[in-house]
Amino acid sequence: MDAVTRPVRIAAKVVEARDICSFELVAPDGDALPPFSAGAHIDVHLPAGLVRQYSLCNNPTETHRYQIAVLRDTNSRGGSVAMHALEVGQTINISAPKNHFPLVYDAHHSVLLAGGIGITPLLCMAERLASLGTSFELHYCTRSADRMAFSERILSSQFAGRVRVHYDDGPRPQKLDLAALLDSARSGVHLYVCGPTGFMNWALETARAAGWPEERLHREYFAGAPIDTSGDGSFDVQIASTGRLIRVDADKTVIAALCAHGIGVPTSCEQGVCGACLTRVLEGTPEHRDMFLTAEEQARGDQFTPCCSRSKSSKLVLDL
Template sequence: MTVYEAELVVDRRESAADGVLALTLRHPLGEDLPAWEPGAHVDVVLGPELERQYSLCGDPADRSVWRIAVLREPAGRGGSTHVHEQLRQGAKVRVRGPRNHFRLESAPRYRFVAGGIGITPILPMLAAAEAAGAEWTLLYGGRTRNSIAFTEELGRYGERVTVSPQDENGLLDLGSVLDDLPEGTLVYCCGPGPLLDAVEERCPAERLRVERFSPRAREAGENGEFEVELAQSGRTVRVAPDVSVLDAVRAAGVEVLFSCTEGTCGTCETDVLDGTPDHRDSVLSAEEQQSGETMMICVSRCRGKKLVLDL
C-alpha cells in the first residue's frame, strides 16, 4: 500500500496550553490532504534520525489542513524541542501518513479518559461521538490547570467534560467513570503510562481501547534464533538473538517503513503469512495479537523457528 508523503508548510502556530504548541499544516500548493478518521496519527520527519508521531487533532472534514499538538519535553529525545524551536511560521516539514491504530468504533455510549497531551487523539473523537448522537463523557487530567490543553474548545461540551488538575484534585477519580459501566459502553484512554495502567486494571479488556506514547512495561522474554522468509523477494534471513526482525530484514537490503523502533507507532506493521509471532508491541489489541495476522517487526519475534512475512 502506498503511503502518502509530502512536504507541508506550517500555516499557523498557536499555544494550546503552557508548554503545548499546536501546529496547523497545509500543502504548499493548496492541495487537499488525505482523509483521516479520529484516532489517526502522522509521522513527522524532523531531520536525519529524528522522526516522531503526532495525533491529528483537528477536523477530519477539513481536508485543507492537518493539525497536531506537541508537548515540549526538555528531558526528551529532542523531537519536541525541534518542533517548538525550529518549525516557525512558513517552515516546511516532511509528513507521512496518516495511520490509525486507535479507531473510534461505533457504540451507543463512550467514556473518554485523557491525561496531558493524550487529549489530542480524543478531541476529534468527541466531535464524532457528538455527531453520532452517542452518550459520552470525558475525564481529563493534567499537572496544572494552565498545562491542560484545548480547554476553550472543550468548553462547548459543558458538563460532559470534567477537567481535573492534579495539583488541585490529586490523581483522576477513575472510579467515577469506570465503575458500573452501562451496557454497550466503550472506554477510550490516552495519556501517560501510569494512567493507562490504572485504567486497564479497573476496566474490562473487551470494553477498553488505549493508545500509548511509550512502550508497555513487559518482562523480558527469551530471544531465540529463528528464520524469516520474505515472500515477495523469495529470500530467507536469519534473525539472531540480539537482532530485531526489522534490523535483519534491512541488513538483507529490503527497504521497509519504520519509525519509533519501540513498538508504539505501528509504522512497521507487517502481514504474517505463516508462523506464530511473539508479540511485544504496545499497538495491537489482545484480539489482534491472538489472530497473528500482523506483527510489529521492530520489537516482536517468533514463537518457533520460522516466520513467513509479506515482504
C-alpha cells in the same frame, strides 16, 4: 521526498500549555488537504530522518488545515525537541492521515479518558460526537492547570458541560475516581483511552476488572513499554517468497536484520505503537512486544511487529 508524503507549511505555532505547542499545517498552495476521521494521526517527517506520529486534534469537518499538538518530552528520542524547534513558515513533509483509533459511531454512549497530551485525539473525537449529537463524556487528567492544553477551547465549547477536568495537584473531590467511573460495563458503552503508558494501563486494567469486554475498550499509545532485553536470544526468519533464511542476532531487531540483507519493511515509530511495519507470520510463534495489536490478535500469532517483537520459536516464516 517519499511518494506517500506531501509538503505542508506551518501556518501557526501556539503555546497551548506548559511544554506543549500546537501546530497548524496547511497546503503550500492553499488547496484542501485529504479528509480524515476522528482518532486519526499523521506521520511527520523531521530533519535527520526522524519520523514521528501525531494525532490530529482539529474538527474532522475542516479541510483547509491539520492541527497537531506536541509535548516537549524531557526523555525525547529527538522528535519532540525537533518539532518544538520548527517555526511558522517552514515546510515539512507528512503522510496522509491514518486511523488506528476510530470511533464506533453506533455506540449508545462514549467515555473519553485523556491523560496529559492524550487529549489530542480525544478532543477531535469530542468535537465530532458533539456535532453528531451523540451521547458522550470527556475526562481530562493533567498534573496541574498550567499543563492543560486547549483549556479555553474546551471550556468554551458547545460540549463543555460534558467535560470533567482532574488535576493531580488539585483538591481530592475533583480527582478522578476511576473505579466509580468504570464500575459498570453498561451495554453499548465504549471507552477510549489515550495518554502515558502507565495511565492507560491503569484505565484498561480497571475497566477489565469491572467486566468491560475487550471489543468496547479502545486505546492509542504514544510510546512502547520498557522491555528487558537481557534474556534475548538469536533466531531465524525465512522469507516465504524466496525461501531465504536470515539470522536475527540477540542484539538486533528483525527490521535491522532484514534491512542488512536488502529487504525493506515500512517503519515509522519503531516502538511497536503505530503498526506501520505489521507483517504476516505464516509459521512459528511470535514473541509480541508491541502496543498495537489487541491481546486477541496477539494470541492468534499470525502477524507481528518486526520493529520490536521477536520469536519464541527457532524460526519465523514471514509473508514477504
